[in-house]
Amino acid sequence: TLEQSATAADNDSPSESDGPPNDGNTWFHKNDIKISISLEPSKKDAPHDESVPMKYIRCSMRLKVSHLEDYIRDKTVFKESGLQITCKNKPLDGQLTLENIWLDTWKRKEAPMRLYYSKKAD
Secondary structure (H helix, E strand, O other): OHHHHHHHHHOOOOOHHHOOOOOOOOOOOOOOOEEEEEEEEOOOOOOHHHOOOOOEEEEEOOOEHHHHHHHHHHHOOOOOOOEEEEEOOEEOOOOOEHHHHHHHOOOOOOOOEEEEEEEOOO
16 A cells, blocks of 8 residues: 555665665675776777777776776686786776775876776786
8 A cells, every 4th residue: 555655665674676685795885985987908908809898887986906807807818817907007006996096096087987907017
């Protein structure tokens, strides 16, 4: 009935449409601030057929560069080779978060933040 619907809408408990209940591990980054990034192969290094399937990604600002490296290795031919991610031609350390990069390197410019990947120079 209408009263039951209004009561259910006022209830703060998650509904089935919100996904599984939060057990500590599920939906861990659900409420994080999100950032849009563009993830592309370096122009000098990789042809377009080696690029990741989704060029634009929206993810948590807490995501680390090492997580992006794992994603790229999983989706491209850079399986075993060293991988370097750069922003504005500056190599990024694997422990940096996207928030650190956005504040320090990208300087809060408009989205998406452009990141490039290539084989690490030996």
